[in-house]
Amino acid sequence: METGTGLPHRRWWIPYLFLAPGLAMVTLFSLWPFVNTVVLSLTDAQILRGGSFVGLDNYRRAFADPDFWVATGNSVLYLLVVVPCLVLLPLALAVLVQAKIPGIGFFRSAFYTPVIASAVVVGLIWQWVLRSDGLVNTVFQRLHLVSEPVPFLTDSAMLLVSAMIVTVWKGLGYYMVFYLAALGNVSATLHEAAAIDGAGPVRRFFSITVPQVKPMMLLVGTLSAISALRVFTEIYILGGESGGPGGGARTLPFLIRQVGLGFSGETGYASAVSILLFLLTLVFSLLGRRLSKGDEG
Amino acid sequence: MTRSNPTRIAVVLLAAGTVLSTAACGLSGGAADTKEAQRTGRVSGEITFRTLQLKPTFTAYVQGVIDGFEKRYPDVKVTWEDVPGDGYNEKLVADAQAGSLPDVVNLSTDSFQLLGDRGMLADVAALDGASAKEYVPGAWEQFKLPGKGDSVYAYPWYVTPEILTYNRELFEKAGLDPAAPPTGVEQFFDYAERIAASSGGRYTAFMADPKGRLPGDWQKMGIPILSEKRDRFTFDTDQAVRWVERMKDLYAKGAMPKESLLKSDDINQLYGGGKLVFGPGSPGFVKDIKQNAPQIYAKTQVAGAVTGTLGHIGIYAQSLGIRKDTEHVDAAAEFAKWVTNGPNQVEFSRKATIYPSNAQGLADPFFSDRGDGKDAETLARAVGADQLRTAALDANTPVQWTNQVGDAVVREVQKAIKGEQDPRTAVQKAQEAANKLLAAAAAK
Numbered sequence: 001m002e003t004g005t006g007l008p009h010r011r012w013w014i015p016y017l018f019l020a021p022g023l024a025m026v027t028l029f030s031l032w033p034f035v036n037t038v039v040l041s042l043t044d045a046q047i048l049r050g051g052s053f054v055g056l057d058n059y060r061r062a063f064a065d066p067d068f069w070v071a072t073g074n075s076v077l078y079l080l081v082v083v084p085c086l087v088l089l090p091l092a093l094a095v096l097v098q099a100k101i102p103g104i105g106f107f108r109s110a111f112y113t114p115v116i117a118s119a120v121v122v123g124l125i126w127q128w129v130l131r132s133d134g135l136v137n138t139v140f141q142r143l144h145l146v147s148e149p150v151p152f153l154t155d156s157a158m159l160l161v162s163a164m165i166v167t168v169w170k171g172l173g174y175y176m177v178f179y180l181a182a183l184g185n186v187s188a189t190l191h192e193a194a195a196i197d198g199a200g201p202v203r204r205f206f207s208i209t210v211p212q213v214k215p216m217m218l219l220v221g222t223l224s225a226i227s228a229l230r231v232f233t234e235i236y237i238l239g240g241e242s243g244g245p246g247g248g249a250r251t252l253p254f255l256i257r258q259v260g261l262g263f264s265g266e267t268g269y270a271s272a273v274s275i276l277l278f279l280l281t282l283v284f285s286l287l288g289r290r291l292s293k294g295d296e297g
Numbered sequence: 298m299t300r301s302n303p304t305r306i307a308v309v310l311l312a313a314g315t316v317l318s319t320a321a322c323g324l325s326g327g328a329a330d331t332k333e334a335q336r337t338g339r340v341s342g343e344i345t346f347r348t349l350q351l352k353p354t355f356t357a358y359v360q361g362v363i364d365g366f367e368k369r370y371p372d373v374k375v376t377w378e379d380v381p382g383d384g385y386n387e388k389l390v391a392d393a394q395a396g397s398l399p400d401v402v403n404l405s406t407d408s409f410q411l412l413g414d415r416g417m418l419a420d421v422a423a424l425d426g427a428s429a430k431e432y433v434p435g436a437w438e439q440f441k442l443p444g445k446g447d448s449v450y451a452y453p454w455y456v457t458p459e460i461l462t463y464n465r466e467l468f469e470k471a472g473l474d475p476a477a478p479p480t481g482v483e484q485f486f487d488y489a490e491r492i493a494a495s496s497g498g499r500y501t502a503f504m505a506d507p508k509g510r511l512p513g514d515w516q517k518m519g520i521p522i523l524s525e526k527r528d529r530f531t532f533d534t535d536q537a538v539r540w541v542e543r544m545k546d547l548y549a550k551g552a553m554p555k556e557s558l559l560k561s562d563d564i565n566q567l568y569g570g571g572k573l574v575f576g577p578g579s580p581g582f583v584k585d586i587k588q589n590a591p592q593i594y595a596k597t598q599v600a601g602a603v604t605g606t607l608g609h610i611g612i613y614a615q616s617l618g619i620r621k622d623t624e625h626v627d628a629a630a631e632f633a634k635w636v637t638n639g640p641n642q643v644e645f646s647r648k649a650t651i652y653p654s655n656a657q658g659l660a661d662p663f664f665s666d667r668g669d670g671k672d673a674e675t676l677a678r679a680v681g682a683d684q685l686r687t688a689a690l691d692a693n694t695p696v697q698w699t700n701q702v703g704d705a706v707v708r709e710v711q712k713a714i715k716g717e718q719d720p721r722t723a724v725q726k727a728q729e730a731a732n733k734l735l736a737a738a739a740a741k
Contacts, residue, residue: 047390048415132555154555154715240559242508242704246712262386264411264699264738 041271051268058272068273070248071255072280074160078167078251079228079284085168086175086224087217093172094179095205108180112173123237126166127153130238153238156248163234163249170234171227175220182216183209215292222288229281232257252277334626336424341372342625344400344632349615352379358648366635373628393417398620400629401636404451406439409616410696413442413450419619422449424630431638435612435688436654443527443696451616452633453654455645458681458688459602459610462576462583462673464568466596471495471574478600482514485603486543492574493552503575504564505553507544507710512698514540516691517605523695530697530735533728541713541720548714558711569593578602580677581650587674597673599680604692610684611692614654650678652685659685697735705730 016023041058045051062068097108114122129135132149140146152162186209194204210217232253235243243250243258250258252273260270351359363375378399380388389408392398398417412418421440422429429437429449436453465475471492479485489502512522512532518540521531547553554573556562568576569590576582576597587594602610617633619626635641639657646653646663653659664682668675706727713723 048393048411127556149555151555154558242559242707242711245558245715245717246708247704248712248717258704259701262700264701 037271037274040268041275043268044266045268045271047262047265047267054268058269059276061269062272062276067247067250067255068276071250071252072276074249075229075231075251075253075277075280078160078164078231079225081164082167082171082228082231083221083225085164086171087221089168090172090175090220091179091213091217093176094183095209097176098180098183108176111176114170114172115174117170119233119237122166122170123233126162126238130162154245156244156246159235159239159244159249162238163231166234166238167228167231171224175224178216178220179213182213186212218288218292221291222285225284225288226281229277229284252280332622334419334621334623336627336630338627339372340370340627340631342628343374343376344623344625344628345376345378346401346632346636347399347403348377348379349385349403349405350379350382355645355648358645362636362641365641366632369635370628370631373625373632375632400620400623400625401633402618402620403454404616404618406613406694407700409440409451409618410442412618413440413445417621418450419621419623419626419630420448420450421452421619421630421633422447424619424626425634428452428634431656432654433612433656433659433685433688435685435690436614438690439612439614439693440616451618452637454615454617454637455642455649455651456612456614456654456685457579457581457651458612458684459578460580460677460680460684461578461600461602462568462677463598463600464571464574464576464593464596465598467492467496467500467571467574468598475598478598479603480601481605482518482540482603483543486547489547489552489574490550493547493550496551498551500572500574501554501567502547502552503573504562504567505544505548505555505558505714506707507714508703508707511703511706511710512694513611513692514605516611517603517607519606523697527695527697528735528739530702530728530731532731533724537724538721541710541723544710545714545716545720549716558714565589579650580652580674580681583673583677584650594673599673599676601680601684607692609687609689609692611694612685612688612690613693652681698731699734699738702731702734705734 040051042053042055043051044054044057093111097104097111127134130152131137132151132154134152136152137146137149140150150158152158190208190212191204194208199207229251230253231251235249235251235254239249243254247258256270256273256277259266259273346363348359359377359379363377367373367375386405386408389398389402389404389412393412393415398412404412409418432453433456436456437449440449440451440453441447442450461478463475463478468475471488472495473488473491479488485503492500492502515522515532515537518536520534520536520540523529524531548555548558554562554567557564557567564573564577565582565585567573569586571593576586583594583597583599586597604610617636619629619633623629637655639653639655639661642653642655642658643661643663645651646658652664653661659682663678665679666675667679670676709718709723709727709730712718713720718726
């Protein structure tokens with residue numbers, strides 16, 4: 001078929017030449033490691049020890065491993081708690097700081113600060129706040145709200161809750177910026193028209209603002225779900241390398257790191273758990289997609 | 298040419314890429330078949346020497362050692378590379394996988410075991426058997442591997458012994474005699490209990506993290522960690538249960554900082570802030586405290602480590618391994634021996650808080666000088682050296698107690714200390730988990 005551009009037809013490969021550097025990078029740094037992980041998950045490879053093919057043994061082992069189920073449960077619980085918070089709270093914050101009043105720029109910057117703070121600093125601050133002799137516990141005890149310090153960092157369930165608080169705290173400013181952009185596109189005339197019709201601020205928020213920022217809410221939901229499933233840092237900086245007493249607050253990435261790293265690291269098994277985490281992430285991403293499609297429909 | 302060709306080619310390329318990547322996935326047999334280098338008697342060639350975080354503090358010292366060697370052997374050129382501590386082991390693993398280990402490389406106990414076990418290190422006993430007598434016996438023996446006979450896979454380098462450090466003032470406040478520090482694990486716990494009872498929450502005795510105490514405490518209590526054949530863990534005993542019960546009880550009574558159970562506390566900070574009675578058990582720490590918390594340093598007392606029924610400590614040496622297939626084995630072996638010889642190690646010890654693994658070096662008067670018996674740093678050096686002279690391997694962490702085994706045991710013990718699990722069940726489950734890991738490792 002002639003294109004009519006005057007380019008000789010047999011030079012079909014020229015576009016691929018331009019694509020080649022990008023494709024090479026993607027292949028080298030994304031596709032190849034992924035394929036490698038899939039292959040490794042079917043072997044009993046260890047660090048420095050080439051493995052042999054063991055079929056689906058690693059997957060069977062994961063399904064029979066109580067640690068895997070604890071980690072999966074923690075990851076899913078993390079997602080179920082953190083995602084609604086990160087979809088709704090930043091929206092509320094964005095609506096608040098959208099107001100054009102003097103000095104609002106300061107608040108916008110202040111809310112964004114946790115996003116750029118380093119993980120180490122965040123960890124130190126929150127440890128200081130949540131320790132048994134930290135700020136919160138001292139206040140609680142002075143007010144006689146509790147007789148014993150609340151084990152925010154030394155109890156598995158509380159550690160998980162503390163980590164969720166840090167995740168939400170860190171995510172507020174980040175997603176607030178997303179919502180500010182979306183709110184900027186909400187038509188002011190619609191608000192004016194509704195106000196004339198007698199709709200109050202609450203009614204206008206639910207009937208005008210929310211429908212218009214809904215696509216953004218879905219995007220934030222999907223992004224925060226993916227990052228919630230990948231949570232590692234918060235638990236590590238608050239609760240140390242064991243992931244809570246008895247490892248009870250470990251999430252899937254935590255488990256992957258524990259089984260895969262170190263000189264006795266089991267690369268094969270860690271790869272299998274990584275693939276399972278990938279599938280779990282895929283399920284939640286598809287769910288988000290389905291929701292947004294349903295919304296469009 | 299039809300339009301489907303590019304698609305077809307893309308599919309073929311993708312398939313080929315997949316096959317190639319599969320082939321490169323490390324499914325081949327590892328490095329056990331690496332050819333061992335043979336000595337020729339000619340000390341020459343260009344060798345690489347990797348150290349662990351010695352620059353910039355010790356640049357002059359290391360360069361001096363290298364220059365001395367090159368002067369003695371003019372045909373050898375040593376290229377020195379220093380790697381930061383963070384990720385040192387990861388880099389070793391990556392280099393070992395890529396077949397690009399340096400000719401002479403600084404190894405810790407775990408990295409030596411791994412590389413030696415995988416057949417990547419030269420047997421220095423075969424290369425240079427006469428060297429054995431130059432080192433403290435415990436140090437030379439440490440670099441043998443189970444099931445590999447008399448082969449030794451690294452030259453012992455510097456050693457850091459375990460000692461006991463404590464805050465004299467807090468000791469007295471708790472009604473304890475600073476001149477009578479604990480010598481056994483049970484006694485250590487008794488002291489901690491008294492400290493907890495008298496501190497009113499203002500300070501604690503020691504760190505709760507079981508990872509730092511196991512399996513050392515159990516060995517010191519005479520608990521058999523492994524069966525005689527060393528193929529099975531056997532620490533599930535009444536004594537081990539008693540140890541967990543006491544840890545649980547002491548934790549509940551406030552003898553340890555609550556957060557230290559999960560290792561998220563910094564012992565240097567706590568001890569330096571006067572909130573902890575027992576400091577870290579290393580002589581280097583005494584120097585740190587002198588610099589960072591002089592007021593606590595003035596109250597710091599040093600004694601021999603808690604040794605319990607064993608009566609001695611283990612020996613944990615840094616070492617220099619020789620790459621098995623090095624092209625210049627004579628130069629590499631002579632250089633490793635040169636770095637670890639008596640004079641060079643003593644000079645190093647004068648610049649850093651470390652001890653020579655070399656017998657001649659350890660006999661230097663520098664290590665027996667106690668000064669006026671009051672300065673903690675001087676005392677720590679003498680006490681540490683004393684401990685090393687009698688150190689023996691049976692107090693070392695067994696090879697079988699890998700990081701994974703340690704983590705599995707610690708997880709169960711942590712639950713018991715927190716009161717989430719009965720101590721007996723915890724020890725039982727810990728042993729089961731450890732044996733499972735041991736069996737899995739043996740099967741591979």
